[in-house]
Amino acid sequence: MTARKDTTYAILGLLTTGHQTGYAIKQLMDQSLNHFWKISYGQIYPILKQLAANGLVTVEETTEAGRGKKIYHITEKGKAALRHWLSEPACDLPTVKSDFLLKLFFGKHESISATITKIRQHEKALQKRYQTYRSIEISIQNDHASEDQIYWQMTLEYGIYETKAAIKWCKDMLEKLEEFKKEA
C-alpha cells in the first residue's frame, strides 16, 4: 500500500490474461509490453510472493516441475486493487533514456563520419524493431477472441508511430550531415 509500484500492478494485470506463472508472465512481457515496460525474474518472483502475502493473488502449487510449479490466480481483492490503480491518472510522459542521443549530443568531439555511422546503425536497429512490431501486430490481429485485443493493439501502435518517426529523423539527419560535411 505504501508506494505505487507500477511493476507490481503490471504483474497483477498480466495475471488476468491467462498467463498464470512467473515464467509465463516474463514471456508475455518480453513479447508485448517490451517496448514500454521491462521486467526481470529478479523482480517477478519476489513480487508474486508479496502479492500472495497481501491476498491479491492465490497460489496453487503443483509438483510438476523441479521446485514445484506455482500457478497464480488474481483474487477479488486483487482485481479491486488493479482497478483502483488504473483509475489513478498518474500519466506522466514516458521517461526515455537514450545513450544514442546522449552521444549524439556530444558530436562535436568526434568526426562527422563517426556521427553518420552512429545514425546509420541506429536506423538499422529501428528498422529491425519496426519489423518486429509488424509481426507482433499480425499475431495480435489473429486473436479476435480477446477483449484485450484493441488495447494491446493501440499500445503497439504507439511504438509503431514513434519508430516510423524516428526512422524518418534518421533519413533527414543523414541528409543534413552529408551537406554539413561538404561545407567543411
Place this chain on the structure above:
Amino acid sequence: MTARKDTTYAILGLLTTGHQTGYAIKQLMDQSLNHFWKISYGQIYPILKQLAANGLVTVEETTEAGRGKKIYHITEKGKAALRHWLSEPACDLPTVKSDFLLKLFFGKHESISATITKIRQHEKALQKRYQTYRSIEISIQNDHASEDQIYWQMTLEYGIYETKAAIKWCKDMLEKLEEFKKEA
C-alpha cells in the same frame, strides 16, 4: 573504469560546454538533455568528486558562496576518456518506461470513457512538451557561435519528431475509440 556509467560521461561532456559547476550542469541538463537524459543533484555531486579523484577534472574552489563554490575543468585525461566513450558504439535503442501505455494496455478493466480521458490528458501533455521543444529550438538557433549547435539541434529534433508522431497517435486512437464506443 569498471562499469560504463553513461551518466558520468554526460557530466564530463557537459563540462566542455562552458558550464563549470554542479549546479550549472543540472540547469543545462534540465533544459536541453531533459527529454532523453535526466539527473539529480544526488548523482551530480558524488560523480564530480569521483571524476576529480580520478584526475579527469580539476577543481578550483572559490570562497564565493556558502560552502565554497567549486569550478570544474576537464583535463586532457578527461577529454581522452570522453572521446573513448564516444567512440564505443553501444547504441542500444532507447529504453522507454511509460506508465501511460502500461495502463492503456489494461484498458479492458475500465470504461472506454476512462481510457478516452487518459488519452486526452496524454495528448495535452504532449502538446505542452511540443511547445517547450519549439521554444528551446529557437534559443539554440540564436546561438550560432557554438560548434555544439548542430548536434544539440539534432537531438532536440528527435524529440520533436517523436512528439509529433505521438500526438498523431492520440488523434487517431481517439477517433478509433469513439467508433468502438458507438458499436458497444
Place this chain on the structure above:
DNA sequence: CATGGCATGTAATGAGTTACATGATTAC
C-alpha cells in the same frame, strides 16, 4: 544422452530519487 526450453529462486550490486540540511547572494 545432451541440448534447449520450462520453471523457480536468491544475493550482490548498481542506478537513481527524495528528503533533508545548510548557507550566500540577488532582486523586489
Place this chain on the structure above:
DNA sequence: GTAATCATGTAACTCATTACATGCCATG
C-alpha cells in the same frame, strides 16, 4: 526584510539488473 535563486552536499531508500544456483521435461 523576505523571497527566489544560486550553490553544495549526504543518507536513506526504491527500483532494477546481473549473476548465480537448481532441476525437470521433451526432442532429436
